[in-house]
Amino acid sequence: MTALRNTLPRMRFLSNLIRPKSSAPLSTSAPTSEPSTTMTEGSKQKPDSEWRAILSPEQFRILRQKGTERAGTGEYEHNKEPGVYSCAGCGTPLYKSDTKFSSGCGWPAFFDAVPGAVSRHEDKSFGVTRTEITCTACGGHLGHIFKGEGFPTPTDERHCVNSVSLKFHEE
Numbered sequence: 001m002t003a004l005r006n007t008l009p010r011m012r013f014l015s016n017l018i019r020p021k022s023s024a025p026l027s028t029s030a031p032t033s034e035p036s037t038t039m040t041e042g043s044k045q046k047p048d049s050e051w052r053a054i055l056s057p058e059q060f061r062i063l064r065q066k067g068t069e070r071a072g073t074g075e076y077e078h079n080k081e082p083g084v085y086s087c088a089g090c091g092t093p094l095y096k097s098d099t100k101f102s103s104g105c106g107w108p109a110f111f112d113a114v115p116g117a118v119s120r121h122e123d124k125s126f127g128v129t130r131t132e133i134t135c136t137a138c139g140g141h142l143g144h145i146f147k148g149e150g151f152p153t154p155t156d157e158r159h160c161v162n163s164v165s166l167k168f169h170e171e
């Protein structure tokens with residue numbers, strides 16, 4: 001938000017500069033609306049009305065309203081098959097089975113994500129500061145990251161992810 005506020009005066013200044021030239025012909029270069037195959041931030045964002053149409057009520061509650069599935073109820077907590085876990089909202093690959101480990105916490109746990117696929121945000125809800133993780137492409141809520149818990153993994157991080165936020169594909 002701070003960054004946005006800082007750029008606002010400059011944007012107003014720029015628009016004043018640009019306005020007198022608005023009679024210039026519009027660019028006729030090729031449209032830039034081709035679907036992107038790269039994972040750019042927010043590239044698969046949609047309004048909530050569209051998410052409601054394509055997600056189940058439980059997926060909507062967790063992915064779009066930052067809910068949490070009940071511990072021990074998710075379908076992937078104990079899944080040990082080789083494969084890829086993609087975002088249940090937009091299909092972007094988020095985690096690979098070789099970074100999954102048994103944490104005993106009640107949700108699927110991963111020690112690392114597909115590079116760039118998961119974004120981190122400070123979450124101060126419920127009076128504690130946690131690190132929320134979201135799908136970079138669609139902004140869907142995945143869960144939280146916990147650090148320094150002493151699990152014997154390469155990163156000492158636990159990505160605690162709702163099964164509902166994921167879709168598993170065998171390899």
Ligand SMILES: [Zn+2]
Pocket residue numbers: 044087088089090091092135136137138139140
């Ligand atoms: Zn997504």
